Structure formats: structure tokens, C-alpha cells
Amino acid sequence: MSTKKELPEEQRNELLRVLKARFEKNQNRHKGIAWADVQARLEANPEKLWSLDEMELTEGEPDVVGFDAQTREYIFYDCAAESPKGRRSICYDHEALESRKEHKPKNSALGMAAEMGIEILTEDQYRELQQLGKFDTKTSSWVKTPAAIRELGGALFCDRRYNQVFTYHNGAESYYAARGFRGSLRV
Structure with a gap:
């Protein structure tokens, strides 16, 4: 079922590629977190990918900065050097x-x-x-x-x-x- 806040497959794949590259380049931001786990969670939550794409489109450069063990959620922040x-x-x-x-x-x-x-x-x-x-x-x-x-x-x-x-x-x-x-x- 498609919703308004779901990215087309090609756009989703490109965003995942960008996020993975940023994740791998900035390991200090997310020690002990595996990209495969993050990607699986993202693919299961297409509306979150849509939000991350919005962050990316406005030049926020979102990246994983933590994991909340209580809620089992990965936390993304805008990590652009300057305000997006x-x-x-x-x-x-x-x-x-x-x-x-x-x-x-x-x-x-x-x-x-x-x-x-x-x-x-x-x-x-x-x-x-x-x-x-x-x-x-x-x-x-x-x-x-x-x-x-x-x-x-x-x-x-x-x-x-x-x-x-x-x-x-x-x-x-x-x-x-x-x-x-x-x-x-x-x-």
C-alpha cells in the first residue's frame, strides 16, 4: 500500500546509499551500531525514510548519532557542518x-x-x-x-x-x- 509519504523505489535506494556512505565515513558518531540493523529498521518504516529524505533535501546531512535501548530506536540528527x-x-x-x-x-x-x-x-x-x-x-x-x-x-x-x-x-x-x-x- 502506497502512502503520500513513501519514496519511490529509485529515490529510496539512492537515499539509503547516501545514508550508508555517511554512516561509514563518520563511525565516531555511532560506535557499536551496525549499518545492516539501521537499514533493516529504515526499510520497515518507509515514512521515516521519507522524513530522512526531507532532511537530506534541505541539506541537513542526517546521520545516526545513537540508539535508545529502552525504545529500541535509532536516533538521527542533522549533522551538516552548518545549519541546513x-x-x-x-x-x-x-x-x-x-x-x-x-x-x-x-x-x-x-x-x-x-x-x-x-x-x-x-x-x-x-x-x-x-x-x-x-x-x-x-x-x-x-x-x-x-x-x-x-x-x-x-x-x-x-x-x-x-x-x-x-x-x-x-x-x-x-x-x-x-x-x-x-x-x-x-x-
């Missing part, structure tokens, strides 16, 4: 997008993540990612913002400067050419 190009110049959420009277961005981080079937990284997940390499040395990425901050109109973003990971705040309606978001997907 296809997800920049966006505000934080739909409410922020709607609040802009002029010069509205095309979308929001939470809106795009929902459309793609992924979750935006939390601050803790962002810091975990930074343990695997140096990310966002020239860009920044929105991160999941606590409700108390969001209710006051703010949102959080992170980056890496001076070999240190920083968390900042901004109005949720703001957007910049060098700020996007990173996502996570459990399979």
Missing part, C-alpha cells in the same frame, strides 16, 4: 510567523519540522551533537524553547564560537539568513 541551508531565514514558530506584519519569512522552524515529520533539537540534544564534531561555527540553529520563555515572546538558539557552545535568546519572530534549525528523528 534549506531551513534558514525562518522564525521560530507559527505564532511568531503570524505576528509579523511585514517582511514575513516563508516558514517557521517548528512548522517546517512538523511538515518534515521530525523534531527540532532541544538544547541538550544540540550540546550532545557538539560532542561529535564542530557544528554551526558560522551559523546558528533554533532549539526547542521552554514554554515559559516562549510565552514571553522569546525563543532560544545555539551556535559554536571560540570552541564553545553558546545558547542565546531572541524574539521568536526574528529570522536571519544564517539561522536555521537542526532536527532529530527516531526510527
Whole structure:
């Protein structure tokens, strides 16, 4: 049975080839995890492959970064060196997008993540990612913002400067050419 969120065979095979090559090139991100196990899980979950393809199309370069032993799920994060190009110049959420009277961005981080079937990284997940390499040395990425901050109109973003990971705040309606978001997907 085919669904809207299922990739055609040729596109699925190409995505699996790209993901496998990235997996093999970056073994430090997923020690003790075998590609064959990941691929079997992906092939059994075509809607997750669709989401990974969306991550890839927006230049997120998704890769396996862990395995949750409790849920038995593989965890993918966007591992592009800089915030994904296809997800920049966006505000934080739909409410922020709607609040802009002029010069509205095309979308929001939470809106795009929902459309793609992924979750935006939390601050803790962002810091975990930074343990695997140096990310966002020239860009920044929105991160999941606590409700108390969001209710006051703010949102959080992170980056890496001076070999240190920083968390900042901004109005949720703001957007910049060098700020996007990173996502996570459990399979």
C-alpha cells in the first residue's frame, strides 16, 4: 500500500546509499551500531525514510548519532557542518510567523519540522551533537524553547564560537539568513 509519504523505489535506494556512505565515513558518531540493523529498521518504516529524505533535501546531512535501548530506536540528527541551508531565514514558530506584519519569512522552524515529520533539537540534544564534531561555527540553529520563555515572546538558539557552545535568546519572530534549525528523528 502506497502512502503520500513513501519514496519511490529509485529515490529510496539512492537515499539509503547516501545514508550508508555517511554512516561509514563518520563511525565516531555511532560506535557499536551496525549499518545492516539501521537499514533493516529504515526499510520497515518507509515514512521515516521519507522524513530522512526531507532532511537530506534541505541539506541537513542526517546521520545516526545513537540508539535508545529502552525504545529500541535509532536516533538521527542533522549533522551538516552548518545549519541546513534549506531551513534558514525562518522564525521560530507559527505564532511568531503570524505576528509579523511585514517582511514575513516563508516558514517557521517548528512548522517546517512538523511538515518534515521530525523534531527540532532541544538544547541538550544540540550540546550532545557538539560532542561529535564542530557544528554551526558560522551559523546558528533554533532549539526547542521552554514554554515559559516562549510565552514571553522569546525563543532560544545555539551556535559554536571560540570552541564553545553558546545558547542565546531572541524574539521568536526574528529570522536571519544564517539561522536555521537542526532536527532529530527516531526510527
